[in-house]
Amino acid sequence: MLVLRALLGLILAMFLPGYxxxxxxxxxxxxxxxxxxxxYHIVLGIVxxxxxxxxxxxxxLWYSSAERPLYNAQNMAIALSALTIAFFIAGWYxxxxxxxxxxxxxxxxxxxxxxxxxxxxxxxxxxxRINRTANRLAxxxxxxxxxxxxxxxxxxxxxxxxxxxxxxxxxxxxLEKKLEEELEAVELL
Numbered sequence: 001m002l003v004l005r006a007l008l009g010l011i012l013a014m015f016l017p018g019y020x021x022x023x024x025x026x027x028x029x030x031x032x033x034x035x036x037x038x039x040y041h042i043v044l045g046i047v048x049x050x051x052x053x054x055x056x057x058x059x060x061l062w063y064s065s066a067e068r069p070l071y072n073a074q075n076m077a078i079a080l081s082a083l084t085i086a087f088f089i090a091g092w093y094x095x096x097x098x099x100x101x102x103x104x105x106x107x108x109x110x111x112x113x114x115x116x117x118x119x120x121x122x123x124x125x126x127x128x129r130i131n132r133t134a135n136r137l138a139x140x141x142x143x144x145x146x147x148x149x150x151x152x153x154x155x156x157x158x159x160x161x162x163x164x165x166x167x168x169x170x171x172x173x174x175l176e177k178k179l180e181e182e183l184e185a186v187e188l189l
Contacts, residue, residue, distance in 0.1 A: 009073070009077065012077060012080050012081065012084070013049065013053050013076070013080060014046055014049050014050065015042075015045060015046060015049055016049065016080075017049045017052040017053075017083050017084045018044065018045035018046060018047060018048030018052060019041060019042065019045030019046075019048075019049070020045075020084050020087035020088045020091055021045070021048050021052070021087045022040075022041050022044050022045045022048060023041065023087075023088075023091040023096040023097070024087050024090050024091035024094060024096065026041070026096075027091060027094045027095045027096035027111040028095075028111045032044075052080065052083060053076070053080065056076065056079045056080060057071065057076065059079075060075055060076065060079065092107070092109060093109065094109075094111055095109045095110045095111030095112070095127075096111065097109070098110050098131070108124075108128065109124060110124065110127035110128060110131050111127075112127070113130065115183065121186055123186075126182075126186050129182060130179070130182050130183065130186075133175060133178055133179045133182060134179060136175060137176065137179060140168055140171055140172050140175060141172065143168055144165065144168050144169060144172060147161045147164060147165040147168065151165055
């Protein structure tokens with residue numbers, strides 16, 4: 001039990017406040033560094049958690065006195081939990097956790113999409129539609145890249161995948177056109 005308590009305390013003190021803060025600041029995937037986005041969120045989250053622990057500790061000590069000692073593990077845990085929950089809720093509102101839609105469709109939110117020279121898209125229904133099309137487009141592109149490797153290898157394996165590759169290239173063009181039409185038709189706020 002003591003090991004579990006220490007592990008949960010370590011996660012609360014050294015990871016969660018900073019990670020949720022970084023998700024609040026950078027809700028979109030790839031905003032921090034493309035492929036290394038998750039690693040950057042984790043590392044910067046740990047650094048920010050250390051900063052928040054020190055900051056919260058100073059605040060608790062500031063309001064402590066000899067007659068009323070407030071600086072203890074329980075108060076630190078409560079303050080860091082409140083901070084983490086606040087950052088999580090604000091991050092959800094900014095669209096950092098679209099996977100919450102699995103729990104309930106009303107929880108699914110996406111970050112606003114900025115179109116250069118046109119403004120921001122904030123309507124969640126439009127963002128949901130655009131994100132689904134963009135995710136399917138990315139999935140098709142990855143599958144095309146994989147199949148092109150098999151086709152380049154030649155032999156019987158190439159013949160097996162040529163038909164699928166052509167169908168995917170056709171689907172890719174249709175998805176690109178659909179995404180372009182969705183972006184053209186959107187009303188900007």
